[in-house]
Amino acid sequence: MITEQQRRSLLTDGYLGVPDLFTPGEIAEVAQRLDGLFDRFADLPAASVLDLGATDGEFGAEVPEILYPSSLSPQLRRTAVFRRGRALARRVLGAGTWFRFDHSIRKPPGCGYETVWHQDRVHKRSGLPERRLNIWIPTTPVGPADGCMRYVPRSHRNGVLPHEPVPGRRGALRTVGVAESDAVDVPLPVGGAALHLFETVHSAHPNSGPSTRTAWILQFTHPRTVLPTATLLHRAVYFGQTRAWRGKATR
Numbered sequence: 001m002i003t004e005q006q007r008r009s010l011l012t013d014g015y016l017g018v019p020d021l022f023t024p025g026e027i028a029e030v031a032q033r034l035d036g037l038f039d040r041f042a043d044l045p046a047a048s049v050l051d052l053g054a055t056d057g058e059f060g061a062e063v064p065e066i067l068y069p070s071s072l073s074p075q076l077r078r079t080a081v082f083r084r085g086r087a088l089a090r091r092v093l094g095a096g097t098w099f100r101f102d103h104s105i106r107k108p109p110g111c112g113y114e115t116v117w118h119q120d121r122v123h124k125r126s127g128l129p130e131r132r133l134n135i136w137i138p139t140t141p142v143g144p145a146d147g148c149m150r151y152v153p154r155s156h157r158n159g160v161l162p163h164e165p166v167p168g169r170r171g172a173l174r175t176v177g178v179a180e181s182d183a184v185d186v187p188l189p190v191g192g193a194a195l196h197l198f199e200t201v202h203s204a205h206p207n208s209g210p211s212t213r214t215a216w217i218l219q220f221t222h223p224r225t226v227l228p229t230a231t232l233l234h235r236a237v238y239f240g241q242t243r244a245w246r247g248k249a250t251r
């Protein structure tokens with residue numbers, strides 16, 4: 001768990017690297033579940049998969065992303081990593097914090113794509129008075145060469161900044177005018193996590209290293225009473241679209 005000083009640092013700077021939230025064994029369990037899903041990437045429901053690479057690249061081979069992996073593999077929700085992540089989110093955002101979303105992004109060795117600079121709030125233009133926390137959990141050690149996260153400190157304080165589409169990249173919206181020299185890398189060992197707020201400007205490096213970089217990303221929201229119709233509808237549609245696959249997977 002984090003100290004009060006770390007909590008304050010997160011709220012002041014908009015991000016926090018924590019090197020020791022989980023044990024290697026706890027991460028290995030998550031890695032095994034995620035690997036099992038990525039191994040079946042081509043067979044996952046269409047609603048569960050994206051690729052953040054080039055628009056003309058081979059879908060699933062560049063920067064594969066799985067949406068709601070914990071719905072496809074419900075054991076993920078029963079892991080120590082999930083439980084501790086949720087307790088941490090409640091400590092940061094307060095009682096009544098609600099698990100909103102999870103996804104997993106993989107960068108194969110030699111993946112030349114950075115995750116472009118963005119604020120998560122720009123993808124959720126609800127305008128609702130909610131606060132969110134992202135917990136980014138790598139399954140291998142990560143540094144700048146392997147695709148670690150990077151942040152612009154205190155960038156969460158200026159509201160939603162202008163964003164622009166990135167030609168040639170699937171679904172990417174990039175914050176306009178980020179001064180990269182202000183950014184801070186957050187390298188992590190196995191068992192570490194990078195935390196950030198809904199408005200923090202962030203990016204992740206390409207993976208020029210020899211290992212596959214996989215991250216499980218948990219997103220929590222507060223207050224729980226903010227349950228916009230669009231969110232519930234999105235969930236209902238997703239569950240409908242993946243029901244047949246989930247039924248087969250658990251048989």
Ligand SMILES: O=C(O)CCC(=O)C(=O)O
Pocket residue numbers: 105115120134136202203204215217
């Ligand atoms: O894993 C990545 O490459 C980016 C993750 C990210 O942008 C996020 O967790 O908000």
